[in-house]
Amino acid sequence: MFGAMRQSEVVDPNENPLIEGWLVKEGRGVLTTKWQRRYFGLFGTRLLYWVEEVDFRSGMPFKGCIDLQGCSIVSNQPARNGKEFCMGIFHPLRKDAWLGTRDMPELVRWVQKMEEALGLRIGDNIYMSDFDMLAVVGRGASGMVYQVAKKDTGELYAMKVISKTHIKNKLSGDLGRKKGGANGEDGDVAKHWMVQSVKMERTILEVVNHPFIVRLFFAFQTRDELCFVTDFVNGGELYSHISKAKTFTEDRARFYAGEIILALEYLHEMGIVYRDLKPENILLDSEGHVKLTDFGQSKTDMWVDGHNDARGGGNSTRRSFSFVGSPYYMAPEIFLKQGHGIEADWWSLGILIYEMLCGLPPFYSDCTTKAYRRLLTQPVEYPNHVSVEARKLLRGLLNVDLGLRFGSRDPPGHWETDVQRIQQKWSFAWLMPIDFKALLQKQVKTPFTPHVTGSADLSNISSQFTSEEIRESERDRG
Incomplete structure (x- = not known):
């Protein structure tokens, strides 16, 4: 209590x-x-x-x-x-x-x-006119992400703007017909991902309060758009840092893995499966701590049957059969449409750790289907510099058997705090140096500090976005 x-x-x-x-x-x-x-x-x-x-x-x-x-x-x-x-x-x-x-x-x-x-009544009496739009900092399938400043306080935020027209056009083009590709989604699934994912993202961000997850401050809509206002995180995507460094040291990879484990365990405890863990969705703040972002593919109410929380205890989690996630990071039970739960996030963590240590996901190929076939049928190969302890952890995370996959079950016992449970659950040799309580309280020195000159600095964000001018129609809408 x-x-x-x-x-x-x-x-x-x-x-x-x-x-x-x-x-x-x-x-x-x-x-x-x-x-x-x-x-x-x-x-x-x-x-x-x-x-x-x-x-x-x-x-x-x-x-x-x-x-x-x-x-x-x-x-x-x-x-x-x-x-x-x-x-x-x-x-x-x-x-x-x-x-x-x-x-x-x-x-x-x-x-x-x-x-x-x-103070969590999000979106009350908030309008587009309350913000100054400063720069483009991202672009997705459904809209844009801007750096904005709230006019009355000067506080900087990131604003994700989702076009209602885009959603309507997507629905009108997808409903009633089969989509091609490996997943074979029908119109109902298309509708789910263009409408329900927006609702899901807001639902999750409204309740989440964790040091390693972006926080939602305001949510509102205009005549033409839906807007989420979150932390502005300017240390860059983990993807860009992997690209620059080629590979991380094991100490650096372990630090990020530990913070991600804490964020995922927190989500799972609340019955939320993230389902899109990849370097592009992990931001670094100005001190070098991670922030998970983009919850459009997440799912709530994924509790353990019979106990209704996300702990193992011998029960199986609720299953979802949606085809979601990103190539290379998607768990095999999703790809094979066998039904998935919280275990899918631990597979993605295994792929991510491998990429941090080796530079690319295992069996990386231009053909994702071929890569998955090799991943499911052939042993993963490791460069010589990857330690024995890291290989053991990765073999456990990249286990096709859900019951044996690391992270899918809690060890038996009774814990006074959740962080005690996490410390015992993740007491694998490669993770043993981590003090999860100190890590959660940000008492552990970050292995890398992004070069950031101030809260408004955009230097760690791709010039592909920041060089784009904001049109006057975008500044004046609302």
Whole structure:
């Protein structure tokens, strides 16, 4: 449970809660889980609870405290341990907490009040005219990414602008007909990826709060576009740094792998599968820490059957049969349409580590189908400079058998904090030098610091984008 259990502390009688009422709190033992009815009150960012309402009314010390500061709140989940309307409260350093309500309206009220206390009401009274567009910093299939400054504060952000016209045109061209290629997607799948992926990206970014994942600050729409405003990260893509260095030292690759593991474990704990881990989607900030970006292909509600969290414990995760991801990084169960879960991200991590150490993905070829055939049927070859410990880790991550793939199951045990679970789970020889708690708190010195002259510096972003002029029509829209 989050927060210190300070039973001697009482609440100021003059302070009124933002919301109060009965909730059920999940209590976990080593072997059993049960729901406990408690009376809760939200005071600022502290969610306090008492055994009985009369204890709250009479000013008795509270029984427990859940500190919401720095937490993510997830409420769009299926039934959990027999409770239908519940919310999860997640923090990268502390144990997750689960609360349940009587019905959906009550769940929505509690979540809205918690988000209000945390300042997470994204998109309220925000417009395109609130920002100055400074530079083009990226371009994707559905729109542009700009460096922008908020006019009232001068704060710099990245704004992803998705064209509604592009979505409509794509749908009109794709619906009702088969698409070619290895995946054979039909119109329904096309519709999903052009509309649902936009909704999914916003849903995920709204709840995520992690040091190694980009944060969403504002989301709004104009007549013609959908806009996501996130961190502006100007240390460059990991892809560009691999290209420049050709290969990384094992210490440098291990550092990035550790931060990515922490980000993926956090997402999996929230029932989110990333599904598009590749160097182009990993940014470095000005200090050299990673930031995962682009959640358009991610999927939520990927909980473990029977337990509804992303931990192993002998259960299998929910499966998705969508054809998603990027060539070379896509797990074989996706490519072969066998159904996939959180294990797919660990395969992609294996490919990424191999690329950081060797310069290219294994069996790299102009023909992705040929590359996959070789990857599934032939042993991966390693240059002489790759250590035995690194090879053992990569063989475990690049295991076609989902049950044996590293990362797919937690070791048995009970942990006070999630970072303890991660430290034990990833205690493989190559990763042993990593102190995951210190890494999560950014107490480990980065192995490489990008050359950045200031928060507005664009030198690490491809001139292919930054040299593009912003048209006046783009500056004035809204």
